[in-house]
Amino acid sequence: MIFTETKLKGAFIIDVKRLEDERGFFGRAWCKKEFQEHGLNPNAVQANVSYNKVKGTIRGMHYQVAPYMESKTIRCTSGAIYDVIIDIRPDSPTFKQWIGVELTEESFRMLYVPEGFAHGFITLKDHTSVHYMVTEYYTPGAEAGIKFDDPAFNIQWPIKADVVSDKDKSHPLFDEKLFKLK
Template identity: 55%
Template sequence: MQFIETKLKGAYVIDLEPRSDHRGFFARTFCQQEFEAHGLNPAVAQCNLSFNAKKGTLRGLHYQRPPATEAKLIRCIRGAIYDVIVDMRPDSPTYLQHVGVELSADNHRAFYVPDLFAHGYQALEDGSEALYQVSEFYTPGVEGGLRYDDPALGIEWPLPAVEVSEKDQSWSLLTSEGVRS
């Protein structure tokens, strides 16, 4: 695997290193030792699959606060998604900055999301599926979220949002200083 750190410290795009032959290829998608060597959380408490019927569907932006912060490894296994993370670490020099990357079944990329980052994505094709490895169990009492369309974040989604859950539309907006209004 090739680990490519983003401008947000600790967040990585992970590319495969396929071993090809006449049958196709084989590649490692996860290795506890390699994750630890890069300072990444290798724990896997849950694996989740998300199916998105319509292109333009938007999910997130979600995160969990202490004591149940979670790291995620996201991979698109069917179709394509535009995956976005936002740094929620209050003492970070990149607090509230974001990075977006296209993940697709064709490019085989994964996105490593560290603890205390909000995460969301938009389906770029009908029938897109995303697979998540998550380091912590879902804990509703510590869940938080950001509005996908919050002007304080300035995220430019590739498509108009056609499907967004009521919950994801109800998160409070941030002020220009990053405080909830």
């Protein structure tokens, strides 16, 4: 596995190191030891799948608050997404900064999202599926979100959002004075 740290401390792009031959390739998509060597939480307790019918579907920006904060490893298994994370750790030097990474079924690329980040994506193709490995169980009372088009972050989505759930539309705008992660 090839780990590349992003500009956001603790967030990594993970590429499969491919061993190729006439059949195609073989590569490691998960290794607890390699995650530990990079200081990443390898203790996935749940795997989730998201299927999205149409291009332009937004899911996000989601996170869980303490003591149920989670890290996630995201991979697009069919179609393509523009995956976005925001550092919402108040003590971080990259607090309120975001990055976007294109994940496609062809690239096998993954994004590691540390605890204390909001996460969301927009689908770039119809019939897109996303696989999540998470380090904490989904806990309804601990779930939270930030509006995907919040001007506090000015996320540059590559295409127009056509499908957004009522729940995601109703996430509040970020207010630093009221914000609590822990």
